[in-house]
Amino acid sequence: MKRAPNLKFLPKEKFTEAIIFAGADAYAHAKGWEEGLGKQIAEDTTPPIYLGPKQLAELDNLQIIDKGRHSARVYLAGNIEPRLINAIGEKLARAGVQDAKLYKGIPDHQPENWKEYLSRLRERIEDSVLEDSMRHSLPLSVGSDGYDQEQDYTLKSYLPANSLSSIYGPSGSYKSFLAVSWACHVAGGFKWAGKSVSPGAVMYVVGEGGIGVPRRIKAWEKLHHVKLNNLFLVNRPVFPVRREETEEMIKAAKDVKSRTGQPVRLIVVDTLARCFGGNDENDARDMGAFIEGCDVIKRETGATLLVVHHSGKDDTKGARGSSAFRAALDAEFNIRREGEGGAIILTCTKMKDTEEPKQAAFDLRTVELFTDRDGEIVSSLVVRDIPREARELDPELAEIKNLTGNHAALWQSIRSRKAKGETCNKAVLRDDMEAMMGEKARKSFHKWLEKLIRDGLIEVDYQGVITILSGE
Helix, strand or coil: CEECCCHHHCCCCCCCCEEEEECCCHHHHHHHHHHHHHHHHHCCCCCCEEECHHHHHCHHHEECCCCCCCEEEEEECCCCCHHHHHHHHHHHHHHCCCEEEEECCCCCCCCEECHHHHHHHHHHHHHHHHHHHHCCCCCCCCCCCCCCCCCCEEECCCEECCCEEEEEECCCCCHHHHHHHHHHHHHHCCCECCECECCCEEEEEECCCCCHHHHHHHHHHHHHCCCCCCEEEECCCCCCCCHHHHHHHHHHHHHHHHHHCCCEEEEEEECCHHHCCCCCCCCHHHHHHHHHHHHHHHHHHCCEEEEEEEECCCHHHCECCCHHHHHHCCEEEEEEECCCCCEEEEEEEEECCCCCCCCEEEEEEEEEEEECCCCCEEEEEEECCCCECCCCCCHHHCCCCCCCHHHHHHHHHHHHHHHHCCCCEHHHHHHHHHHHHCHHHHHHHHHHHHHHHHCCCEEECCCCEEEECCCC
């Protein structure tokens, strides 16, 4: 901060009164004081401080008195704005001046006594300093305030709004089929497993899967009789660890919003491994960079990020790679196949701010898409969003070779009907399986039934009535 003219000549002894001239004619008055008027009036030979037009114009950045000076005398010398007089008083108070007088000119036998004025200014300044010391940007609330605020969601009970979430499982566990199902339901505004969605546009980063993802989307569209014009595929891996890549995703999200008129609610990253940019998943620093990039995308787009991930060699120990990823997640789900057949078991392994949804199994249904040039039917699977209790393998099936989840599902249906004393014949069992699996069961029911017969688990009489041979 610059010093006012002649400030440097003030005596070190702090009880010596400082003389200040302020106004359009401050320099001339200061010279007159220095040349004899000061000695005549106040017996003062110290060159006075003066604040002329130039100094007043830069008063905010000008030191006009030294710290700790006890008293001052301010003379108005020519025109000066009232606000500048107030600013001079505030600067004196900030410097610690205890006593001051304001003279309207020379002579002035009744100057304004600023002692109380400076005292009030100092109190106000101290209060302001205290307020500044307590000013912060942290969001505070009191106790239970806001307890009844409902959590925003992308998919209620499963995907919180604007969250970082993940599904993981071994290869072949139908992870991407579930991710596509969630993406399609959000884009279409359809409930999933009876839970509401916040409808909007969706972006799906196809890091792996190639033609499989659009076929899975088409199968969903055929099953639900709707065309999704707000679900956009990013047809290459995107690497959140790189700033330029996150910027591209943010721009793409803005483009999607402009095209559809809808906010991007969900961004699927399939898979973490393909979108990790060659870095080490086990390195906490590399994983931290990936998380930071995801957070930037999430913050700038307002979307939920769903990352499809692989489990480690031991599926019971969770997703592979650094534990920093799981620590950063708002929600995490394990997905595995039910037996070897067309169903998945979905288990919530982390839900940050609400109750975890219960474990449930979901069947997959085959949907025919088109006939290729060789006359063969091309089809894909769709997750049926009807939750049911997961079927664990019965002891009776443990030694059966080449057993699939379809066989296990049929066996469980037989066991359930028998346990409840319900009718159990081929006709009602075929209806049960078709209700669960659709066209696939219609075509394969008899093959599944024949295997259970060959393996000595059941027998069927001439009327189609089924008897269990093992475990009744």
